Amino acid sequence: MRNRDVQLNFRLSQAEADKLNGFARRSLLKRESYLRQLLRGYVHMERPPMEFWDMKREIFAICNNLSQIANVTHFYNLPNKERYSDVEKRISRSTLTISEADLPIKCKEILPPERKVKTSRKGGG
Numbered sequence: 072m073r074n075r076d077v078q079l080n081f082r083l084s085q086a087e088a089d090k091l092n093g094f095a096r097r098s099l100l101k102r103e104s105y106l107r108q109l110l111r112g113y114v115h116m117e118r119p120p121m122e123f124w125d126m127k128r129e130i131f132a133i134c135n136n137l138s139q140i141a142n143v144t145h146f147y148n149l150p151n152k153e154r155y156s157d158v159e160k161r162i163s164r165s166t167l168t169i170s171e172a173d174l175p176i177k178c179k180e181i182l183p184p185e186r187k188v189k190t191s192r193k194g195g196g
Contacts, residue, residue: 127169134162 083091095105098115108115141159144152 130162130169131166134159134166137162 091102091105094115095102098105098108100108100115105115137155137159141152141155143149144155
């Protein structure tokens with residue numbers, strides 16, 4: 072059972088209400104849920120544009136091709152195999168950074184996590 076006993080009533084201007092409604096609509100939440108998430112220290116992120124997904128797909132394809140080239144250079148012991156490997160590793164790190172930019176999590180934490188207080192045990196022996 073939910074324990075929400077406190078009711079808050081406050082007034083907003085029309086511009087503020089429109090802004091709040093827009094933020095809630097883009098996060099696919101109700102206004103009340105959106106405000107509760109803000110109180111918990113989360114701000115919801117908007118979905119990236121479609122061009123982002125096309126660019127991400129293209130970069131992953133380039134990384135895959137470069138990885139295959141690096142594997143062939145190692146297999147046949149061709150010159151510059153270390154260079155291909157280095158470039159492939161750099162692009163792999165970049166693709167991971169791009170992937171982290173769009174995690175499946177809808178919201179991003181904006182407040183630092185609470186510190187856990189260690190409780191000391193009393194020695195009994």
